[in-house]
Amino acid sequence: MMEFSPAELLLDVTNPRFEPTASQRDAINALLADRDKMLALAGDIVDKGMLNPAESPIVVEEQGAKVVVEGNRRLACLKVIANPDLADDAKVRADFERLASKGTGPARIDVWVAPSRDAARPWIELRHTGQNGGVGVNPWTTEQQQRFDRKLGTQADRALTFTDGMTAAFSGDTEVLDALKAAKTRSITTIGRVIADPDVRTAFGFDLRDGQLMLLYERAAMRRSLLRLLRDLADNPVGTFMSKDDRRDYSKDSAADQPTKDDRLPKPVHAGDLPADETDDSDDASSDTGDAGGSTGAAKPKGKPTKDERVIYERLKLKYVANRTKTTLDEARLIAIEDGPHVAAVMLRVVLELVLSEAGELYGWCAEHDKLHQKVVKTIKQLDPNCDSSSKCNKKLQPAYVAAHVGKGGVAIVDLNQAVHSFSKVASTSDVRARSADFGPLLVVVDEYFGQNPVS
Numbered sequence: 001m002m003e004f005s006p007a008e009l010l011l012d013v014t015n016p017r018f019e020p021t022a023s024q025r026d027a028i029n030a031l032l033a034d035r036d037k038m039l040a041l042a043g044d045i046v047d048k049g050m051l052n053p054a055e056s057p058i059v060v061e062e063q064g065a066k067v068v069v070e071g072n073r074r075l076a077c078l079k080v081i082a083n084p085d086l087a088d089d090a091k092v093r094a095d096f097e098r099l100a101s102k103g104t105g106p107a108r109i110d111v112w113v114a115p116s117r118d119a120a121r122p123w124i125e126l127r128h129t130g131q132n133g134g135v136g137v138n139p140w141t142t143e144q145q146q147r148f149d150r151k152l153g154t155q156a157d158r159a160l161t162f163t164d165g166m167t168a169a170f171s172g173d174t175e176v177l178d179a180l181k182a183a184k185t186r187s188i189t190t191i192g193r194v195i196a197d198p199d200v201r202t203a204f205g206f207d208l209r210d211g212q213l214m215l216l217y218e219r220a221a222m223r224r225s226l227l228r229l230l231r232d233l234a235d236n237p238v239g240t241f242m243s244k245d246d247r248r249d250y251s252k253d254s255a256a257d258q259p260t261k262d263d264r265l266p267k268p269v270h271a272g273d274l275p276a277d278e279t280d281d282s283d284d285a286s287s288d289t290g291d292a293g294g295s296t297g298a299a300k301p302k303g304k305p306t307k308d309e310r311v312i313y314e315r316l317k318l319k320y321v322a323n324r325t326k327t328t329l330d331e332a333r334l335i336a337i338e339d340g341p342h343v344a345a346v347m348l349r350v351v352l353e354l355v356l357s358e359a360g361e362l363y364g365w366c367a368e369h370d371k372l373h374q375k376v377v378k379t380i381k382q383l384d385p386n387c388d389s390s391s392k393c394n395k396k397l398q399p400a401y402v403a404a405h406v407g408k409g410g411v412a413i414v415d416l417n418q419a420v421h422s423f424s425k426v427a428s429t430s431d432v433r434a435r436s437a438d439f440g441p442l443l444v445v446v447d448e449y450f451g452q453n454p455v456s
Contacts, residue, residue: 001056001110006078009059009111010067017072029088031076039095042077046103055127057111058120069117070124078105130339139338145428155192158208159184162195165206165213165271166226176223179230185308186234187434194233194241203251204229205259207268214268221263228257237403237438310336312348312436316443318355320450325354341429345419348432352376352416352439359446362455372417376404376442383445400442403435 011027014020018030032038045051057071068075080086080096081104087093114120126136140148150157163180170176183191194200201207204225205217215222232240232250241247251258309315311333318326332347349372356375360366366378380401386392387401416435 002059002113003108003110004059004066005108006075006082006105008066009057009075010065011072011075011079012067012069015069015072025086025088027072028076028079028086031073032080032087032089032092035089035092035095038073038077039092039099041073042081042096042099042105045074045077045105046081046099049103050106051109053110057109058123059111059113060115060117060120061113066113068111069114069120070127071111078109081105152211155189155196157192157211158196159188159192161208161211161213162191162206165215168272169213169215169219169274170223170226173223176227176230179227179234182234183230185430185433187430188428189431190241191233194229194247197244197247200247200251203255203258205264206271209268213271215271215274216265216268217259217263218265219274221259225254225258228254237399237434240402308337309433309436310338312337312344312432313351313440313443314436316440318443318447320447320454321355322358325351325358328354337429337432341432342419344432345416345435348435348439349416349420352443355443355446359449362450363453373404376400376439379446380442383449394445396441397445399438403438 011024011031013022013024013027015027015031018027018033021027021030051057051071051074055071057068057074059066059068061067081100084093084096084100087096114123126132130136131138147160150160163184166180167177170180195206195208205215205222207214207216232254241250313329314333316329318329328347329351332344332351335343335347337344353372353375356366356372356379357368359379360368360370360375363382365382366375370378380387380397384394384397384401387394387397393401
């Protein structure tokens with residue numbers, strides 16, 4: 001590593017971020033064309049007074065000059081902060097003048113000097129081309145992000161306290177651990193919302209005290225209700241548990257699976273300190289024979305957790321919608337959810353609205369000016385007149401109906417709208433997959449309707 005001042009370094013005029021330029025000033029202004037992101041980067045540099053130490057710029061020496069081949073955006077920001085007149089655009093120049101009044105960033109920066117461009121190329125390629133099978137930058141999962149940014153008392157904090165505690169308490173039970181994984185993949189924040197409700201905690205036999213998960217019943221007695229809760233968290237839309245009334249009704253409906261007073265522990269026990277049950281055997285517990293003397297009360301699994309979707313609407317095949325919509329969906333699937341959750345969230349919403357708008361135009365189900373949640377609800381009411389009846393409704397359409405219906409606590413459309421309109425909204429991979437699972441079946445049914453009821 002070597003140290004240089006920004007003035008000693010040159011930008012790469014052949015940087016792939018823009019077409020080759022004739023001068024340093026042209027290269028700087030080509031980068032400044034992405035105004036918002038460059039201002040955000042410059043502001044971060046001024047606020048912190050340094051560059052990200054985990055990502056050092058790479059320099060090569062060419063014809064006596066020190067050329068930055070990796071880190072041009074950072075170098076351009078430093079140069080314009082030091083001299084705002086380098087910005088050709090008056091508004092950008094004024095923005096950088098305001099930033100420069102707050103600070104100038106580091107006077108000298110650490111860089112790695114590569115022997116040549118060819119020597120630097122593998123590292124630059126690795127930096128900008130995704131995970132590369134684990135060799136490149138491997139993005140955090142939603143759970144990992146929540147752990148890093150964990151704040152006491154938040155929904156994410158409660159969810160992690162719960163899942164970590166249950167993992168410790170049922171460490172040898174693969175069925176429970178699989179159900180925990182599926183519920184976390186579905187939505188960490190939904191777990192937090194549900195277990196924040198004291199009535200749910202009481203019904204299912206656990207509590208949260210001083211940041212710790214406390215269990216109120218023996219392990220075997222809790223197992224059936226825990227499996228039910230976890231599977232329902234994984235399988236149902238967020239709106240199922242949104243309101244206090246929803247959670248109260250859910251607790252009542254699942255009362256038969258909940259532990260009884262006879263199995264209550266003398267006092268609450270920390271999840272990690274729960275003693276082994278006298279008949280606690282993971283293999284026996286997961287293979288309920290139904291015999292009066294041999295059953296541990298375990299619920300049979302509905303099946304293995306489904307594999308995470310790699311792209312939005314991965315299993316969706318649209319045959320009858322407009323060609324433009326098909327093409328848009330195909331293009332959206334070029335971006336893996338893990339690699340671009342924000343783009344995936346935006347495109348998930350776009351595809352959903354394109355299909356519903358087409359249905360509205362062809363069949364008069366909804367108006368173009370309707371908001372997206374209104375289009376979802378109106379479309380489902382046309383396809384399923386019994387959508388408000390839990391016993392008679394089309395089960396395929398219920399996740400979308402509940403997730404979009406404001407009156408039923410649905411927040412899915414709010415999340416999708418924020419993905420488009422909120423600059424502070426962080427789209428998680430688990431939430432994107434949850435929305436894809438909610439609305440995918442609706443798109444299938446609408447597409448089938450198009451095929452069965454063509455409009456000439």
